[in-house]
Amino acid sequence: MSKKTKRHEEHEEHADESWLLPYSDLMTLLVALFLVMYAMSAADAQKFEQMSQAFSSVLNGGSGILNESSATPTQSNLDQGKGEKLDNVVADNTGESEISRLRKQEQQELEKLKKQFDQYIKNNGLTAMLNTKLNQSQLTITISDNALFASGQAFVKDDSRQLAKSISTMLQQFPDYEVLVEGHTDNVPINNFNYTSNWDLSADRALEFMKILLLNTNLDPSKFSPTGQGEYHPIADNSTAVGRAKNRRVEVSIIRKYQDAKQPDDVISTTK
Known part of the structure; x- marks a missing residue:
């Protein structure tokens, strides 16, 4: 074999490896790509959801990534909300129970006071x-004007x-109640030296009677x-003399503190 052929064979043994x-x-x-993809797939699902909600908030006009309203509520927050609702229900029930007790106590007090008035009326x-x-709504004592005043006057006899x-002596047993003293007249116009209207006369009669009560x-x-x-209640x-006489009156009303709006305001008991 020639020298030239031998050299050519030796050259073919060394192939080009530049593609490596x-x-x-x-x-x-x-x-590197697979490692990154694996790391992303292993991310915390809750954090990913919060991030998603945050971006959604921003895109929809939210206040930002840290906006708490855009985050998904956690179980602890839900449990806390349930606890607060339960506390409110318990508080409401307790309050209603206490009001019911006070309303019952008030009813007993007013019934007792009414019996005292009724006994006084009967005895006298x-x-x-x-x-x-x-x-x-109230306990009312109605007094005919003939028992208190001369015709067209406000001075108590x-x-x-x-x-x-x-x-007043009976009222002092229950000092915590609001007391309303009202004067009423018939519809016959009045125009004398002291009064030019039934408004004036009824107001003066209520005031004068209250002053005597407060001497106590x-x-x-x-x-x-x-x-x-x-004359408006x-x-x-008012078309009869008997009716007009009933309309001329003074009413002393002891106002309830615990009125039950669910109950109709009809008469519970009355004495005539």
Whole structure:
């Protein structure tokens, strides 16, 4: 074999290996890519959901990534919400139970006071001039104007002042109640030296009677209010003399503190 042929064979034994370099680089990149993809797939699902909600909030006009309203509520937050609702229900039930107890106590007090008034009216022969009425809003003592005043006047008669004092003595047993003293007239116009309207007369009668009640220093004046109702709240027909006589009156009302709105405001008991 010639020398030239031998050299040619030796040259063919050394093939070109330059392609290995880009191949190794490609393998390295693929490995890195798979590692990154694996790391992403293993991320915390809850954090990914929060991040998703945060981005959604931003895209929809939210206040930002840290906006708490955009985060998914956790179980602990849900449990806390349930606990707060339960506490509110318990508090409401406790409050309603206490109000029911106080309402029952108030009913007993007003019934006791009504019995005292009724007994006083019976013992003094005043059934024609006084009566009591207890309903869902108040206990009312109605006094005919003939028992208290001269016609067209607001000055309480001397023999009627004892009536006011007796009422005040019974009221002092229950000092926490608001007391409303109202004057009422019939619809016959009045125009004398002292009064130019039934408004004026009814207001003065309520005020004068209240003043006598408050001579009892055991009563709290801040609990009392006088009001003139004039002819505008009649309880009888003004077309008859009997009806007009019933409409001329003074009412002393002890106002309930715990009124039950669910119950109709009808009469519970009355004395005539």
